Amino acid sequence: MQHILVTGASRGLGLAIVQHLLAQGHLVIGCARSASDVSHPHYHHFEADVAIEEQVQALFIKIRKAFKYIDVLINNAGVARMNAFALTPFKNMRETMDVNYAGTFMCSQKAxxxxxxxxxxxxxxxxxxxxxxxxxxxxxxxxxKSAVESLTRVIAKELSTFNITCNAIGPSPIATDLISGVSEEKISRLVEQQSIQKMAKPEDVLNLVDFFMKPQSNMITGQIIYLGGIS
Known part of the structure; x- marks a missing residue:
C-alpha cells in the first residue's frame, strides 16, 4: 500500500485517479476546493486551494501529522480559460497561472x-x-502548462539526488468538466490534428500514472508523454 496525494480530487480526471488508486489498494489523500463524495476506508479528503500558499502550507502540515510520508504526489488540480488572446481578462490569466503552475510548484516543493x-x-x-x-x-x-513542463524537467534534475522522479502527462481532450464549455466543433478540429483521431479516456491517463509509479520506472524522469500523437 502506497500513500498517494492527488490534487483536484473531487471530480473529473482527479476523481477517476482517486477511484483507480483505491481499487489497487493504496491509501489515497485527496484535496480540492470542494468536498468529496468518495467514501472509502483508505480515502482521506482535505479542502484546500492549491493557489493559496497558506492553505497549501496547512494541508501539508496535516498530511505530515496524519500520515508521516507520501510515496507519490499527483499534481492534477487545474483550470482552463479558453478564450481568444485579445479577449482574455487579465484576472482569468492570473487564476490560470496561479492554479496550474503556482499550485504545482508549491505542492511539489512542500512534498x-x-x-x-x-x-x-x-x-x-x-x-x-x-x-x-x-x-x-x-x-x-x-x-x-508550458511552465509546468519546464518545472517538471528542472526539478527532475534537482530532486534526483533524493531518488525522486518527476514526469508529466499531456492528455488530449477528455470529456470532463475542464472542457465542458468548449464547442464540439473546436474539439473536433483539435482531435483531427492528432495522429490518433479520437477522444482520450480517463483510462489512457491512468495507464501512464501506473507506468510512472512502477518501481521499475525509477530511471525515467523529466519526461512529458502526450496522448494521441502530434501530427
Missing part, C-alpha cells in the same frame, strides 16, 4: 520532505497537448 521517506518517490504532473499544438484560444492555459 519533498515527505517524499524523501519513500522507497520509490514520484511526482506526476499534468500538462496538455495544447502546449506542443500551440492551440488558438488557449494562450493562458497553454502558457501555464
Amino acid at each position: 519533498i520532505s515527505l517524499l524523501r521517506k519513500s522507497a520509490n518517490p514520484r511526482i506526476i504532473n499534468m500538462s496538455t497537448v495544447a502546449v506542443p499544438m500551440n492551440l488558438q484560444g488557449e494562450a493562458a492555459y497553454a502558457a501555464s
